[in-house]
Amino acid sequence: MNDARAAVEPRRRRQxxxxxxxxxxxxxxxPSYGFGDHSLMWWGTWGIILIEGTVFALAVMAYFYxxxxxxxxxxxxxxxGPLWGTINLVIVLLSAIPNVWAKRxxxxxxxxxxxxxTWVLLAIALATIAxxxxxxxxxxxxxxxxxxxxxxxxLLGLHTVHLLTDAYDTAVLAVxxxxxPLEGKRFSDVAENALYWNFVVAAWVPIYAVIYIAxxxx
Amino acid sequence: MSTTAPELRLxxxxxxxxxEVRELERTWSDRPGILGWLATVDHKHIARRFIVTCxxxxxxxxxxxxAMRMQLARPENDLLGPDLYNQIFTMHGSTMMFLFAVxxxxxxxxxxxxxxxxxxxxxxxxxxxxxxxxxxAGGVFLFVGFVLNIGPDVGWFxxxxxxxxxxxxxxxxxxxxxxxxxxxxxxxxxxxxxIATVFKLRAPGMTLTRIPLFVWASLVTAFMILFxxxxxxxxxxxxxxxxxxxTHFFNPADGGDALLWQHLFWFFGHPEVYIxxxxxxxxxxxxxxxxxxxxxxxxxxxxxxxxxxxxLGFALWVHHMFATNVAELGKSFFTAASMVIAIPxxxxxxxxxxxxxxxKLNFRxxxxxxxxxFFILILGxxxxxxxxxxxxxxxxxxxxxxxxxxxxxxxxxxxxxxxxAFYYWFPKMTGRMLSERLGRWNFWLFFxxxxxxxxxxxxxxxxxxxxxxxxxxxxxxxxxxNLVSTLGAVTIAVSVLLFILNVVVSLRxxxxxxxxxxxxxxxxxxxxxxxxxxxxxxxPIVHGREPLWQPTRGPEYVTGLATHAREVLVTSxxxxxxxxxxxxxxxxxxxxxxxxxxxxxxxxxxxxxxxxVWGAIPVAIALTAWFWPGREETRKALALEKAP
Numbered sequence: 001m002n003d004a005r006a007a008v009e010p011r012r013r014r015q016x017x018x019x020x021x022x023x024x025x026x027x028x029x030x031p032s033y034g035f036g037d038h039s040l041m042w043w044g045t046w047g048i049i050l051i052e053g054t055v056f057a058l059a060v061m062a063y064f065y066x067x068x069x070x071x072x073x074x075x076x077x078x079x080x081g082p083l084w085g086t087i088n089l090v091i092v093l094l095s096a097i098p099n100v101w102a103k104r105x106x107x108x109x110x111x112x113x114x115x116x117x118t119w120v121l122l123a124i125a126l127a128t129i130a131x132x133x134x135x136x137x138x139x140x141x142x143x144x145x146x147x148x149x150x151x152x153x154x155l156l157g158l159h160t161v162h163l164l165t166d167a168y169d170t171a172v173l174a175v176x177x178x179x180x181p182l183e184g185k186r187f188s189d190v191a192e193n194a195l196y197w198n199f200v201v202a203a204w205v206p207i208y209a210v211i212y213i214a215x216x217x218x
Numbered sequence: 219m220s221t222t223a224p225e226l227r228l229x230x231x232x233x234x235x236x237x238e239v240r241e242l243e244r245t246w247s248d249r250p251g252i253l254g255w256l257a258t259v260d261h262k263h264i265a266r267r268f269i270v271t272c273x274x275x276x277x278x279x280x281x282x283x284x285a286m287r288m289q290l291a292r293p294e295n296d297l298l299g300p301d302l303y304n305q306i307f308t309m310h311g312s313t314m315m316f317l318f319a320v321x322x323x324x325x326x327x328x329x330x331x332x333x334x335x336x337x338x339x340x341x342x343x344x345x346x347x348x349x350x351x352x353x354x355a356g357g358v359f360l361f362v363g364f365v366l367n368i369g370p371d372v373g374w375f376x377x378x379x380x381x382x383x384x385x386x387x388x389x390x391x392x393x394x395x396x397x398x399x400x401x402x403x404x405x406x407x408x409x410x411x412x413i414a415t416v417f418k419l420r421a422p423g424m425t426l427t428r429i430p431l432f433v434w435a436s437l438v439t440a441f442m443i444l445f446x447x448x449x450x451x452x453x454x455x456x457x458x459x460x461x462x463x464x465t466h467f468f469n470p471a472d473g474g475d476a477l478l479w480q481h482l483f484w485f486f487g488h489p490e491v492y493i494x495x496x497x498x499x500x501x502x503x504x505x506x507x508x509x510x511x512x513x514x515x516x517x518x519x520x521x522x523x524x525x526x527x528x529x530l531g532f533a534l535w536v537h538h539m540f541a542t543n544v545a546e547l548g549k550s551f552f553t554a555a556s557m558v559i560a561i562p563x564x565x566x567x568x569x570x571x572x573x574x575x576x577x578k579l580n581f582r583x584x585x586x587x588x589x590x591x592f593f594i595l596i597l598g599x600x601x602x603x604x605x606x607x608x609x610x611x612x613x614x615x616x617x618x619x620x621x622x623x624x625x626x627x628x629x630x631x632x633x634x635x636x637x638x639a640f641y642y643w644f645p646k647m648t649g650r651m652l653s654e655r656l657g658r659w660n661f662w663l664f665f666x667x668x669x670x671x672x673x674x675x676x677x678x679x680x681x682x683x684x685x686x687x688x689x690x691x692x693x694x695x696x697x698x699x700n701l702v703s704t705l706g707a708v709t710i711a712v713s714v715l716l717f718i719l720n721v722v723v724s725l726r727x728x729x730x731x732x733x734x735x736x737x738x739x740x741x742x743x744x745x746x747x748x749x750x751x752x753x754x755x756x757x758p759i760v761h762g763r764e765p766l767w768q769p770t771r772g773p774e775y776v777t778g779l780a781t782h783a784r785e786v787l788v789t790s791x792x793x794x795x796x797x798x799x800x801x802x803x804x805x806x807x808x809x810x811x812x813x814x815x816x817x818x819x820x821x822x823x824x825x826x827x828x829x830x831v832w833g834a835i836p837v838a839i840a841l842t843a844w845f846w847p848g849r850e851e852t853r854k855a856l857a858l859e860k861a862p
Binding site: 017018019022023024025026027028029030031032033034035037038040043044047048050051052054055058059062065066069070075109143144145146147148149150151153154168172176180181182183184185186 | 232233341342345406409410413414417418422444445447448449451452456459460463464465466467469470472473474475478481482485759772773774775776777778779787788791796797798799800801838842845846847848849852853855856858859860861862
């Protein structure tokens with residue numbers, strides 16, 4: 001790391017300082033990466049969250065719209081079994097804690113801790129995916145049984161896609177954190193990954209409520 | 219284009235030595251050869267391809283329209299059969315909406331937003347490149363389907379149950395639904411690039427109250443896309459699932475509902491109109507200021523009107539469904555909202571009139587297109603207010619009156635500003651001026667041809683001629699007006715041919731363009747024509763809304779950005795205070811490869827749902843390779859690194 005810095009440092013020093021007549025603004029001492037809204041990736045991640053949050057919201061609206069089309073809901077099938085979904089809710093909510101630790105470790109640029117919590121989060125994501133398969137089995141309806149089955153499978157499927165992509169994303173980061181090459185910007189990638197996982201967590205609460213609670217109360 | 223452009227003149231720097239300027243230029247340039255061409259992440263190259271591609275789709279869509287006009291030119295014509303006619307009007311609408319109107323507006327933004335905010339490149343340049351490749355793939359996909367006789371034939375809004383499994387067996391409707399996925403992925407990703415560029419890559423001093431109106435328009439549009447496009451993606455995914463894996467979203471027999479499609483489609487479809495229209499408004503503001511030789515009157519009112527239009531645009535979708543059984547109270551709300559949205563548009567028109575009234579006008583082709591916009595858009599807007607009335611809409615729903623209205627709005631509101639913008643910005647993009655003489659012919663033939671083609675459709679619609687019929691009996695007496703309309707279409711075709719001629723001739727022999735041929739005030743005119751790979755040799759500092767029209771005071775440019783690495787200056791969201799030197803990623807082939815992998819997955823899934831699973835593997839590999847940092851790049855970044 002230091003060798004590389006030494007090789008390029010003279011080039012930077014060779015650049016003349018800004019003229020002193022006030023016509024220029026020298027930015028060479030500014031940081032080269034940042035966290036939160038300083039980071040461009042934070043904005044990109046929020047863009048993705050807004051898009052996918054809109055998809056979730058519209059799918060939930062479609063659920064309630066379809067509810068108004070029939071007399072009984074769910075029509076001629078059992079309620080979804082709540083056990084595995086509730087277990088997943090607990091796992092996902094608890095995962096927010098190591099997620100915060102991963103983010104803090106990234107902001108402190110504490111590489112060993114960042115590695116540790118990234119692998120922990122990967123394990124949690126894989127566990128939620130495993131439980132998710134059991135959830136699909138306990139829905140008590142097939143996607144092609146009726147419109148209720150279609151929208152329930154779609155809601156659960158949409159959230160599962162997020163679990164899968166985030167698990168893969170986390171896996172790639174976890175490997176990169178071990179093999180390198182690393183630079184400071186990778187810490188902000190970890191922080192952005194934590195932001196995205198927060199979205200996956202936050203999205204699960206209303207979707208859980210719609211899938212498991214709504215049919216029993218409406 | 220690049221081969222015929224005049225040799226690049228590197229602008230002089232205020233503080234870099236000529237070797238440093240050359241190094242900076244080398245750093246930002248693409249590698250040579252076909253691989254370098256496929257790997258470019260330069261927003262100007264991406265946008266130029268985007269614009270050319272969209273224009274090719276505009277021509278193809280125009281040829282389809284010409285075929286329809288030929289068929290309708292006389293009663294009981296048998297040039298096209300009903301089946302081919304169905305495919306042609308569906309292809310025309312889908313091409314113009316999804317492959318031309320939305321992407322071309324984003325393409326212009328991808329070119330000019332970074333230049334207008336004084337940035338060296340767009341944010342997330344690799345994503346912008348991917349956005350282009352995936353749009354190209356979607357367009358090629360649609361037209362390959364058409365050539366293979368599996369072109370969609372269910373109308374550009376593909377209503378169920380017609381597009382459902384029962385009434386559209388075969389692959390045609392799937393082709394339409396998957397084309398939606400391609401184009402919407404492209405639009406959504408481009409929006410994120412534009413939003414991040416506007417918020418974070420502005421030149422120091424360009425506070426939110428100083429950004430050019432075109433940039434505001436692009437920003438507002440990008441946000442609209444984020445919230446509107448997911449609706450059509452969800453809807454088309456539901457449709458394709460109904461068709462391929464037996465879900466029942468739109469099947470009333472098993473608890474589904476056909477109107478759900480209309481709600482989801484128009485929740486996208488109405489904002490879509492404004493997604494096409496708002497960038498046009500931004501282009502008008504860009505053109506009017508220099509051609510009236512004064513800043514736009516009422517900047518805050520203009521910005522607030524854009525934002526108000528965007529919000530209201532989401533509250534109108536049911537006015538496309540007045541002929542369905544939605545509740546009467548709901549219809550009243552949507553009627554009111556449809557009328558209210560005329561207010562922010564009117565505010566902008568009055569501000570432009572005030573600007574033109576008090577300015578010193580320079581009657582060149584771009585301004586002609588602006589004036590053409592006023593005439594046509596106002597007519598289209600007036601019929602829009604008419605259609606907002608439920609009783610009138612029920613009477614003329616699905617007639618040629620609606621066809622006339624939507625073309626007045628979209629061609630007047632978007633295509634005229636776009637052509638004006640093309641004449642205005644062509645010198646910046648190519649270093650050559652377009653011919654003014656051909657430009658005037660182009661404009662007048664377009665303007666006259668447009669009105670001759672579309673005005674008669676109002677009358678035909680009021681007389682009851684339904685849209686989407688391949689012919690009509692002679693006794694109804696619609697022959698003459700239809701023939702007039704076809705003659706208008708021919709005139710438009712001649713006009714567009716003149717435009718192409720103008721571009722081709724001017725690229726070779728047009729007058730060389732100076733840096734700022736129109737004497738405009740915004741930053742894209744501060745660099746050379748065409749701009750160098752790094753956009754600005756010295757990143758400018760901004761002290762007002764029209765930086766080139768204002769006396770300089772305080773610091774004028776930025777120093778201290780590396781010349782051997784692609785460093786961009788990141789600034790704060792509201793005040794544009796310098797915040798970071800961010801090293802942008804290098805050119806890379808992976809966005810292109812990823813687009814191929816994603817395309818294979820999308821196309822495969824039409825034939826077998828498992829293609830989503832197996833197709834995801836190459837996608838994951840390509841995206842990982844895209845993200846994985848190179849050792850050389852990391853070394854360079856480490857050398858420049860400074861922790862926050």
